[in-house]
Amino acid sequence: MWRRRTGGARRSPEAAQAELAEPVQPVEPPALTIDALGRKCPIPIIMLAERINQVATGGVVAVLADDPAAFTDVPAWCRLKSHEHVASYELPQGGWSIHVRRNY
Amino acid sequence: MAYLDAASTEPLHPAARDALLAAIDAGWADPARLYGTARRAQMLLERARGEVAELIGARPDEVSFTSSGTQAVHLGVLGTLAGRRRAGTRLVTGAVEHSSVLHAGEVHEHAGGEMEIVGVSRTGRVDAGAFAESVARPGTALACLQTANHEVGTLQPVEEAARACREAGVPLLVDAAQSAGRLPIPEGWSVLTASAHKWGGPAGVGVLAVRKGVRWRSPLPEDERERRRVPGFENVPAIVAAAAALRARSEEAQAEGRRLSALVDRIRAEVPRLVPDVEVVGDPVLRLPHLVTFSCLYVEGEALLTELDKAGFAVSSGSSCTASTLRPSHVLEAMGVLTHGNVRVSLPRGASEDDIDRFLAVLPDIVRRIRSSLGVH
Incomplete structure (x- = not known):
């Protein structure tokens, strides 16, 4: 994976979001939404790990988070745990809804 | 206490400590003056410069001492961009460069310049093909690449980048802060920066080497120290100690x-x-x-x-x-x-x-x- 980009280095995840994630509405509605707004990493990841088994295999969990670390860490957790990072959607009030598909 | 944070700063090398103590007595005077003690300080300074130049593969007149590695990067980036203004305003860097490179790039952007940041692989290695492509675009004034990453240790493709820069006629600033004294300095740099306290020298000494023929203009007010490249009175004892540490480290x-x-x-x-x-x-x-x-x-x-x-x-x-x-x-x-x-x-x-x-x-x-x-x- 590599990205080429023009602009400031310390870009906000908001800017990264605009470039990397689908800006539109999610195609598939989440079966479960975890509200981790205001919680610092690693708490959002811990909440996700605890609750992902509450959806059926193939189902989607949305993690709402506004700690900038979550923007990188939720997809990284998916890679380490062999789940799928579907997409990250910007929330109007700040932060993201990060969608994860349970693979097993 | 086990100290396992050498990438932040390396403890002072015994050779540097000995050299520092000796040079505090012998090298305190103003090396720009003409009396005996001053000439002695100047001799110590020039000997240290010669030694550092030899160890990094430069000529002595290409080497200036700065007050830190960060200052060396700031001057290297902004000075080369200023010297190359006629060639263009594009700056190309890797995404995992030290913050001193990225912050200098932001200053350049605020002044109307452009910074293109080339991404890295999952292991933190800059994509050499993308870097070469970016460097070849018209209007590129400078490219920057570290020898190795300071947070994850990954080596960067400096030789490939140097080849691409040479073909495009673009100077390459190589930030060797993490590798100098530990690994040989790669060839092909136009501007080289390093920091003495990372190799076991004292804090407060950076190295800025600018290859002969590379256009460079100080972004700071004029000052005649260090061949007009670095403002302010040289810390001769620390520079002497830095050279001694680099010599000792390179041998080990x-x-x-x-x-x-x-x-x-x-x-x-x-x-x-x-x-x-x-x-x-x-x-x-x-x-x-x-x-x-x-x-x-x-x-x-x-x-x-x-x-x-x-x-x-x-x-x-x-x-x-x-x-x-x-x-x-x-x-x-x-x-x-x-x-x-x-x-x-x-x-x-x-x-x-x-x-x-x-x-x-x-x-x-x-x-x-x-x-x-x-x-x-």
């Missing part, structure tokens, strides 16, 4: 590097075996000999550092809660790896096998305790 580098690299291999292999849910990041082979970084899932970086400190280990972290900002490390972000629970272990000269044994012995229980305090079992 091969044997000590091999020894430290074997210890790093051990940490890379053992940590994921001893601790569940750990990701060792950075390139396993194309890496600095003394540095390894890993991230532990479900653990706060700050808690981990505090507990390791209590257990007698000084290490560093790129996790956001341990930095002065609330943002996680731009290096880990650009690599797309876990940013929380991050630990960087960087071995100073002389780090013992015993230190590593003890580190590996205490780490699993510390991680387990922190996880259990967060309700993760």
Whole structure:
């Protein structure tokens, strides 16, 4: 994976979001939404790990988070745990809804 | 206390300590003056310059001493951009460069310039093809690439980048802060920067080398010190000590590097075996000999550092809660790896096998305790 980009280095995840994630509405509605707004990493990841088994295999969990670390860490957790990072959607009030598909 | 944070700063080398003490007595006078004590200071300064030049593969008149590695980068980046204004205003850098490079680039952007940041692989290595492509675009004034990454240890494709820059007629600034004194300086640089306290010299000495023929204009008010490249009175005793440390380190580098690299291999292999849910990041082979970084899932970086400190280990972290900002490390972000629970272990000269044994012995229980305090079992 590599990205080429023009602009400031310390870009906000908001800017990264605009470039990397689908800006539109999610195609598939989440079966479960975890509200981790205001919680610092690693708490959002811990909440996700605890609750992902509450959806059926193939189902989607949305993690709402506004700690900038979550923007990188939720997809990284998916890679380490062999789940799928579907997409990250910007929330109007700040932060993201990060969608994860349970693979097993 | 086992000091395992050499990438932040290396303890003073004994050769540097001896040289510093001698030079405080012999080299305190103003090297720009003409009386005996001044000429003596000047001789010491020029001898140190000659020695550093030889060790980094430069000519003495290409080498200037700055007050830090950061200042060397700021002057190197902004001075070359100023000297190359007619060629264009594009600056090309890697996404995981030291913040001094990226911050200098932001100053350039605020002045109307353009910065293009080339992405990295999952291991933190800059995409050499993309870098070459970017450098070849019209209007490129300067390209910057580190020899090795300061947070994850991955070596960068400097030789490929140098080839691309040569073909495009673009100067390449190579930031050798993490590798100077540990690995040979790669060839092909136009501007080279380094920092003495990273190789066991004293703090307050940086190196800025500008190849003859590279256009460079000071971005700062005029001052005649250091061939008009660096303002302010030279710290001759510290520069003398820096040269002595670089000489000593370069002589030891091969044997000590091999020894430290074997210890790093051990940490890379053992940590994921001893601790569940750990990701060792950075390139396993194309890496600095003394540095390894890993991230532990479900653990706060700050808690981990505090507990390791209590257990007698000084290490560093790129996790956001341990930095002065609330943002996680731009290096880990650009690599797309876990940013929380991050630990960087960087071995100073002389780090013992015993230190590593003890580190590996205490780490699993510390991680387990922190996880259990967060309700993760």
